[in-house]
Amino acid sequence: MSLLVRAEADGSLLLESKINPNTAYQKQQDTLIVWSEAENYDLALSFQEKAGCDEIWEKICQVQGKDPSVEVTQDLIESEEEHVEEMPETSPLIDLPTCELNKLEEIADLVTSVLSSPIRREKLALALENEGYIKKLLQLFQVCENLENTEGLHHLYEIIRGILFLNKATLFEVMFSDECIMDVVGCLEYDPALAQPKRHREFLTKTAKFKEVIPITDSELRQKIHQTYRVQYIQDIILPTPSVFEENFLSTLTSFIFFNKVEIVSMLQEDEKFLSEVFAQLTDEATDDDKRCELVNFFKEFCAFSQTLQPQNRDAFFKTLAKLGILPALEIVMGMDDLQVRSAATDIFSYLVEFSPSMVREFVMQEAQQSDDDILLINVVIEQMICDTDPELGGAVQLMGLLRTLIDPENMLATANKTEKSEFLNFFYNHCMHVLTAPLLANTAEDKCEKDAVVGSTKSNTICPDNYQTAQLLALILELLTFCVEHHTYHIKNYIMNKDLLRRVLVLMNSKHTFLALCALRFMRRIIGLKDEFYNRYITKGNLFEPVINALLDNGTRYNLLNSAVIELFEFIRVEDIKSLIAHIVENFYNALESIEYVQTFKGLKTKYEQEKDRQTQKLSSVPSILRSNRFRRDARALEEDEEMWFNEDEEEEGEAVVPPVEKSKQEDDFPDSYEKFMETKKAGAANGANGANGKSMAAQTSPAGSNGSSSKAATLSSAVTATKGSLVGLVDYPDDEDDDEEEETSPRKRPRLGS
Secondary structure (H helix, E strand, O other): OEEEEEOOOOOOEEEEEEOOOOOOOEEEOOOEEEEEEEOOEEEEEEOOOHHHHHHHHHHHHHHHOOOOOOOEOOHHHHHHHHOOOOOOOOOOOOOOOOOOHHHHHHHHHHHHHHOOOHHHHHHHHHHHHHOOHHHHHHHHHHHHHHHOOHHHHHHHHHHHHHHHOOOOHHHHHHHOOOOOHHHHHHHOOOOOOOOOOOOHHHHHHHHOOOOOOOOOOOHHHHHHHHHHHHHHHHHHHHOOOOOOOOOOOOHHHHHHHHHHHHHHHHHHHHOHHHHHHHHHHHHOOOOOHHHHHHHHHHHHHHHHHHOOOOHHHHHHHHHHHHHHOHHHHHHHHOOOOOHHHHHHHHHHHHHHHHHOHHHHHHHHHHHHOOOOHHHOHHHHHHHHHHOOOOOOOHHHHHHHHHHHHHOOHHHOOEOOOOEHHHHHHHHHHHHOHHHHHHHHHHHOOHHHHHHHOOOOOOOOOOOOOOOHHHHHHHHHHHHHHHHHHHHOOHHHHHHHHHHOHHHHHHHHHHOOOHHHHHHHHHHHHHHHHOOOHHHHHHHHHOOOOHHHHHHHHHHOOOOOHHHHHHHHHHHHHHHHOOHHHHHHHHHHHHHHHOOOOOOOHHHHHHHHHHHHHHHHHHHHHOOOHHHHHHHHOOOHHHHHHHHHHHHHHHHHHHOOOOOOOOOOOHHHHHHHHHHHHHHHHHHHHHHHOOOOOHHHHHHHHHHHHHOOOOOOOOOOOOOOOOOOOOOOOOOOOOHHHOOHHHHHHOOOOOOOOOOO
């Protein structure tokens, strides 16, 4: 009986393997059958389902007369493993042939034959250890090499490789000693499968150079470093990738390297004189750039080795580095011009942040009391992110991830005596946020946008830079700001409103890079997702849906990610029934959106709006008119006073200090006056307008108030009332802004139409 494997596509025969009664088949992981058909020729059948594997396994066991419940069909391994505990300790060892040139083939056959049996491997290892056999073999290697005995050298390759696969630490101690290791490497150069031997010894002795950034006086430490490098080279470079049967043969070799690294880190950590000298040279201004580069690379490798330590030892390691001043040293080297040094310093910083974000935060907050903002460690990190010269911004992405870890409240301590979250966020928004947002504000400024505008374009003057690298950087910054919106509550809220940040972000909706426009939209979506009425009023007062709707209209009939993301934003508002936003959207933009019928989102918004309007009408009709005017009439100044009261209350409730607001933006200061002028004009229009023409008259009268510095599009905003950059104009027609009599007498205003 044979195993036949055919191609699913055309039925061609891929494999025909006769089931030999003496072949050892092994079932692994319920869906894999492996076996060997010849020396160094391993086969494996992989099945998608366990049932298929079990069916073939039963056929194989049937041919070999085995029980299908076993996972290995080899009698020798099975019987020896069953009786491993029954064998007396005094059982005879394997008799090794005498270590002579004419016996090398016999020795190679013996070593190869025992690898399939755990007990025989153990016996052979004991025999090799007791008789000092390995050193005798390595002496024969030197003889064979001097005589250019190629056949003998090929046998020695098989022997030494087989001894490594015995997986015994006691044998490794002998083979990797200073006396033997280069001869072991020499034996492994003569792989019979290669036409010419590799020159591994030449590489290890001449090409690979051991660099001592500071002279190491401890000879044991030097020897351990050399040994670890060479053994790692044997594992990674010289030895072939182990087959399925050999995959566990080198586990002890991996452990040998692991414990060597632990020992190296411990020995270096205990030598405080050595580490102190490294730090002193690293921070010394007189140290030349090449030397500093070597010192930083040493620390990078040192920190990488530390990852092998147990958690308790790793804590002690990083605390030692912190005590010696690793963070001030990093602050210096991260600001250097050398790209390689900065990259290595970033890797070291990532190890520290991963180990203890709180340790880094504590350092930067103490530093803030003594230094200017420009030289604070976090600001240095932000500047490195902003100034990354890599076109793909690989370093900037890594630094952004570290910054996000540092500002994540989830890993901040909040105990009775330590309010890390409050203290650090106050520090970050006072000293660092302006550095992070600087590129965003610079690239969305009015003069910058006008400078970058395309002559003759029908698009708004607020066209953001088309440079791909700049767009990538702004996307990273927006990702961090979006994270802040989600996790920092009133700190970021205060910052957004004081800086009118959302308006600046939405300028990026005009970017030719769709990924950047989506980042800007995601930022707004996260804000709206909070369902916070203070954010909602800020959005409606500033008419901040306008750039989003313009982007949707400019996108036309293209069915792409931008289209879907914008519709999802409005669908969220509809499903969550955010009344203030629904009213604003329907009253100001429905005429432009009603033609979009491939989704029911906008019709659904109109329905929600009308339902709410009916409910409000019913409520108002049930309240006496004298109470109605006093109860519901509120002006814009009252709303701002409420916001101030909210911020003060929030501060008391949270027990945390609100970031002192920067000077209020001109938009906020101008808003009440502009709003009152708007209302006066509106009332005048209501008194003087002709029947049925009142809405058009209003649009004509109020348009000039919003035209100065407007970002309206020539093709889409022919008659819209827009919010200017110089002043925010009230665009939400709150039901309580007018007397009820006026509402009843005046015909409904026509809303601005965003036509194409």
